[in-house]
Amino acid sequence: DAKTTQPNSMESNEEEPVHLPCNHSTISGTDYIHWYRQLPSQGPEYVIHGLTSNVNNRMASLAIAEDRKSSTLILHRATLRDAAVYYCILPAGRRALTFGSGTRLQVQP
């Protein structure tokens, strides 16, 4: 899998937007960008994925740089329930996910 770089931790206030960055300068043309998150004491859960265009779903938005070397996961209004570790992953052909250390998001009330 292509290497990704994320900040170790970030803080946000409740009901404010959160922008979680991910650098993936070695991304190949066919690599999708996936985001998963892991809430405390739970298994990881899928958040969003994209290839080239920005993507939106009910959980978040994914903004992908034009050169695809970086992306940003956007939580439009953070809630306390969004406190989790967020993983940016570029799975290769093997389909399994390689998890890095992710970004631990803390949300303050």
Added chain:
Amino acid sequence: DARVTQTPRHKVTEMGQEVTMRCQPILGHNTVFWYRQTMMQGLELLAYFRNRAPLDDSGMPKDRFSAEMPDATLATLKIQPSEPRDSAVYFCASGLVLSGGGPDTQYFGPGTRLTVL
């Protein structure tokens, strides 16, 4: 609401005992993954299956771990004999790989927390 289920949720055992963890993937999914999470190593892939056939088990210690899919609704991960270093949370995930390629979303179970004394 379809979910991956895992049993048991918690297991405490003594070193040398056999441990079997079970996973029921989401109905219709054709890919099953086993991951292990520890504080030191984070989340790491142990093995995965597609259409019940093992595709990659390079992450598993072969001498003590074994993974099988007796049928499409059951995946098992067995450790024999167990050791204290096997203490971890073991996650099962399932997904649907489409023939046209592209990414497949993985759905994770709640995990089995294993403690080997």
